[in-house]
Amino acid sequence: MPISLRQLFCTILVHCNAMNPKQLFLKFEDSLKEDFAKRELMSDNEARQCLLQALKSELESMGRKLSDFGLHDLLHVSTETTTVYKEIQDEKNIRISEIDLQNSANLNKEQLIAFNDILEAVTFEKPMSFFIDGPGGTGKTFLYRSLLAVVRSQNLIALATATSGVAASILPNGRTAHSRFKIPIDGEGRLSCNDEASMAKRQSIEALDILLRDLTEKDYLFGGKVVVLGGDFRQVLPVIPKGTKDDCIDASLVRSSIWSTLKKHTLKENMRAKQDPAFSNFLLRIGNGIEPQNSKGEISIPSSMVIQPVPEKTPIQQLMDFAFPDLSRYSTDAISMTNSAILSPRNDTVDEINEELISKFPGEQHEYLSIDQTDNKAHQGLYIDFMHSVAPPGLPPHRLILKENCPMTSNMKMLKDIVPGVPNWTAEVMVIEKGLPRLAKNKRLYQKLVFIDSEGSKIQGTIFQQDMRFLKNTLKIYHTYRISNAIINDTPAQHQVIDNDHEWVLYARTPIEEVAVKELSITAFKYNFVPLADLTKYTKSREGIDAIFAVLKVGAPKKTKETWVQNILIIDQGSNFILIVTTTNLAAGVKLQTRGSTTFIFDPVLPEANALKTWCMIHSAAINKLPAIELQQVGLIKSLIPCRSQIIKINRLPTIVSTATLSEAARGKLGKGIEYAVHLRAYKYAPTDSEFCLFSIDTFVPVTKIIEDTQELHLVLQATTAQKNHYNKEGETKSPATQLRASYTAAQDAVATKASKTAIIEDATAPGKNSNNHHTSNNQ
Numbered sequence: 001m002p003i004s005l006r007q008l009f010c011t012i013l014v015h016c017n018a019m020n021p022k023q024l025f026l027k028f029e030d031s032l033k034e035d036f037a038k039r040e041l042m043s044d045n046e047a048r049q050c051l052l053q054a055l056k057s058e059l060e061s062m063g064r065k066l067s068d069f070g071l072h073d074l075l076h077v078s079t080e081t082t083t084v085y086k087e088i089q090d091e092k093n094i095r096i097s098e099i100d101l102q103n104s105a106n107l108n109k110e111q112l113i114a115f116n117d118i119l120e121a122v123t124f125e126k127p128m129s130f131f132i133d134g135p136g137g138t139g140k141t142f143l144y145r146s147l148l149a150v151v152r153s154q155n156l157i158a159l160a161t162a163t164s165g166v167a168a169s170i171l172p173n174g175r176t177a178h179s180r181f182k183i184p185i186d187g188e189g190r191l192s193c194n195d196e197a198s199m200a201k202r203q204s205i206e207a208l209d210i211l212l213r214d215l216t217e218k219d220y221l222f223g224g225k226v227v228v229l230g231g232d233f234r235q236v237l238p239v240i241p242k243g244t245k246d247d248c249i250d251a252s253l254v255r256s257s258i259w260s261t262l263k264k265h266t267l268k269e270n271m272r273a274k275q276d277p278a279f280s281n282f283l284l285r286i287g288n289g290i291e292p293q294n295s296k297g298e299i300s301i302p303s304s305m306v307i308q309p310v311p312e313k314t315p316i317q318q319l320m321d322f323a324f325p326d327l328s329r330y331s332t333d334a335i336s337m338t339n340s341a342i343l344s345p346r347n348d349t350v351d352e353i354n355e356e357l358i359s360k361f362p363g364e365q366h367e368y369l370s371i372d373q374t375d376n377k378a379h380q381g382l383y384i385d386f387m388h389s390v391a392p393p394g395l396p397p398h399r400l401i402l403k404e405n406c407p408m409t410s411n412m413k414m415l416k417d418i419v420p421g422v423p424n425w426t427a428e429v430m431v432i433e434k435g436l437p438r439l440a441k442n443k444r445l446y447q448k449l450v451f452i453d454s455e456g457s458k459i460q461g462t463i464f465q466q467d468m469r470f471l472k473n474t475l476k477i478y479h480t481y482r483i484s485n486a487i488i489n490d491t492p493a494q495h496q497v498i499d500n501d502h503e504w505v506l507y508a509r510t511p512i513e514e515v516a517v518k519e520l521s522i523t524a525f526k527y528n529f530v531p532l533a534d535l536t537k538y539t540k541s542r543e544g545i546d547a548i549f550a551v552l553k554v555g556a557p558k559k560t561k562e563t564w565v566q567n568i569l570i571i572d573q574g575s576n577f578i579l580i581v582t583t584t585n586l587a588a589g590v591k592l593q594t595r596g597s598t599t600f601i602f603d604p605v606l607p608e609a610n611a612l613k614t615w616c617m618i619h620s621a622a623i624n625k626l627p628a629i630e631l632q633q634v635g636l637i638k639s640l641i642p643c644r645s646q647i648i649k650i651n652r653l654p655t656i657v658s659t660a661t662l663s664e665a666a667r668g669k670l671g672k673g674i675e676y677a678v679h680l681r682a683y684k685y686a687p688t689d690s691e692f693c694l695f696s697i698d699t700f701v702p703v704t705k706i707i708e709d710t711q712e713l714h715l716v717l718q719a720t721t722a723q724k725n726h727y728n729k730e731g732e733t734k735s736p737a738t739q740l741r742a743s744y745t746a747a748q749d750a751v752a753t754k755a756s757k758t759a760i761i762e763d764a765t766a767p768g769k770n771s772n773n774h775h776t777s778n779n780q
């Protein structure tokens, strides 16, 4: 409906001479962008930008522009430019496989001729496109991989695409053509390798040609870009549902006008079947249609490739005996079983063979039956048999038979191998970040998570409002889960928390199963602990950091116009009450910015935290005497806290530290270790039973000196002006002086209670103070 409305709106603009197009736009904007506004996580402004982009395209198709109707000033071109830039940047950031690069030196003669020809076209920007023809196993993919690696190593953009998700997953950073060509292709995009083009409908390749001509504004084939199409017409032609053989041939690339303009390279040497030339030649003859046929169009399979029938066994039984002569051996050596396989063109034959093999496999049989239910209980009897017979991809059959050590097809995938659009996968991942629920601009709650697999690849996940309740106790931080077939979406740039274009959307119905393994079993997960003093080095980093620090003092939570804020004084290398396990975006200066997925763990059970814990315990009396930090002024922060009752009292935390003892090493470290105190503004707290909490560090103050004895703790803070730029950038109203006022107030409190020998916290920028009095080191 909004699409039709947009068409109508543009028709009115173009043909009806509207008096005030902008007013008309504003009046009906909500209806025009209704579909965009409903999209997850889309803000009002983002929805408006999408709407304007849609109107722009529609108007352009009518030969008009947004500016003709005074609507252009509402469109923020910068967002678009950033996205384009990001896509290009992502392409340039693709890690090049060393092996692929080296393989360019291992190409066989035919591959080398094609490689040199294509590379020459790329290097000299010749408007040429190629087709690599070769039967299965002749090294087409090997050639594309080498080409992609070499072109990418020259810092040029080389796109890897394929017609199907499975084919795309074979190429490094491959995507389906459909998803790939949503991205803009600028002048730096030099090469595009498209695998399995023999399976693509010619219309889609023709559309690519038109698109590229249009984008580059050049009237060459594919706009002058070097496009390498490849495939094997002897394998699978485009699939036309219910189509005849002629329909399939007619839809294939050979029937396109493009075909004759492609430069062909043929690969003949079968690299896969080098050990068995008789078989590969036989395959080639069949593929080329030159194997002799009988009057019915049948070919004879050489007797050396056929198992001779014996009367007492069915052919399938014989085949099973041939492929798996000793099943009992495999129960102790599963690897050797995976070296043999029986292939069948039909799934029902596969099921039949599997059932037979499992029954023969030694060991006790375990049978599992699915429980299928209709939504409407009255229909249960009617559909139960039907539901038992359905075996959708990704779900086990109704009757699952298992035996110990009996191999099963696993759809377990590593994160890097999961391709959007290809279902039927399971990944074993650990939750390493889990943010608190946040409120999107469209007033919908969402929650961000980050998962890691055993290779260290990460993917972010989102749970939306309606599913949070169901998944509340399911996905716990540092627990490991098997997750299957989650919906994979492109992640809008503004919501990306890690370097991955995709994210999972997890629903209540997403299959998630906890794996009963020890915590942190995924060894690839490595903390990236960073001393607070080194935070500035990470200000532009997209990857996260982890930090361990102690909360020394927490101010009372205060309600501002928009949110709750609270000042917290922390130190690191001294003691620890809180571990931040966070991948934080560090903005200019030294502000830690939390994200939806930022996670804070209290009292972590980690060796790295032990020294800090013991120090806190020893000094807890002194820490407790630290003066209160009062909040003086807060900036504007969007409200994220649903209600006040959710605020946790952080200042109860010191009681957590109770049992550790102070080691000599820790004591020595602590003597000189304290370098920074950080004034945290925590703008949202978890409920008391929650395991995480989010903060934003506001002011970052070097501790120039620490004076400690059994009774006292003196922290001497030196103010820094490093925050100025950052605050201005954020559009907040604070000046550096006000940022530090919390510390200053604390200092004043300290002075007021000096007689009782509590801590001294001094602000060097405060009037009448001189930081050098206490200065022992300056870490800035």
Ligand SMILES: Nc1ncnc2c1ncn2[C@@H]1O[C@H](COP(=O)(O)OP(=O)(O)OP(=O)(O)O)[C@@H](O)[C@H]1O
Pocket: 106, 107, 108, 111, 134, 135, 136, 137, 138, 139, 140, 141, 142, 143, 232, 271, 272
């Ligand atoms: N020049 C080469 N040197 C060593 N190994 C090679 C070479 N070319 C290909 N191979 C190997 O031969 C096998 C088949 O190659 P590849 O998968 O690239 O063939 P293909 O033509 O893409 O096959 P298909 O059409 O079945 O997808 C692979 O294991 C590949 O690593």
